[in-house]
Amino acid sequence: MAKTRPEIALDSFDLAILKILQKDNATPQRTIGEAVNLSAPAVQRRIKRMEEAGVIAANCAIVDPARVGQPITIFVEVEVISETAELIDAAKAEFSAAPEVQQCYYVTGEADFILVIVVATMADYEALTRRLFFGNNNVKRFRTFVAMDRVKVGLTVPL
Amino acid sequence: MAKTRPEIALDSFDLAILKILQKDNATPQRTIGEAVNLSAPAVQRRIKRMEEAGVIAANCAIVDPARVGQPITIFVEVEVISETAELIDAAKAEFSAAPEVQQCYYVTGEADFILVIVVATMADYEALTRRLFFGNNNVKRFRTFVAMDRVKVGLTVPL
């Protein structure tokens, strides 16, 4: 499943570089170099190393959902009936496959899954619940939270 | 606060470009051009336009938290006592200010806020709860969900 990635040690240079790339990965290497006191090639080699090691999982553009006609963000807590490994894996696969599901976590606590969903209209969400939850025999119950304000959104890791 | 951004219309070219950039914004413009049947300069102009319009909110590297010593992801549902505008804004500001708080949403439903938190250890989380929740008079109660598996994580918007 997940690729076997070598464990690598990160020094303070790497962390400083990551910190910059997390905010803006279009920053020229030369600029990064000046900020961390390293030459551009050194920065480039470190970035490549971290990408290969999986420290940098992806480089992507963050799209504002509201600007592309998907203004509704919804959280869902899902509780399942049976927690056998097969059924859990099946649920993971099904939730992951839905493009509207932006994030899916398998969690401990009063729920089993937490989903973050992005849709254009509540009707779309309703249709999705039929497909994902009512159409799934293993879903015991789910609770919906509609986001009124995306106060802080990102995948930034504290460094 | 948020900049006044012009509303812009997106055609199928723009959407196709966004779809690619959401997966990998290091894709050369020439390559994108071939994929969508447009020249590199045309792609470049469209990207710039979407960045200025806020459709593309950011370009950033996604860091794997586990690889940088922050293996624990936690969801928290926070319920507040008083929902006056001032107190809500104060809570938003306080939650946003914490670097461990990756995401913060103000929601309807049985909770008022949902937070996504990334920490290195449970002790760190415990310390954070003292600071953010027990140290805040307006927090009535909070519920914690610890992620066992980050099944699907991203900010990809369905297009």
Add this chain to the structure above:
DNA sequence: GCCTGAAATGCAAGTTTGTTTCGTGGAAAG
């Protein structure tokens, strides 16, 4: 204390990519 080797660095050259310029063509308005 000195030597050695692995690893990382900086510089400079070469290559790819991003950016600007400019002339053209097509669609909407007059």
Add this chain to the structure above:
DNA sequence: CTTTCCACGAAACAAACTTGCATTTCAGGC
């Protein structure tokens, strides 16, 4: 039918990335 306005593509240009190489640094062994 003509004009205007955009957006486009081709090519020239500038900037950034990438590679090769000699040098430095540092840890471990002699």
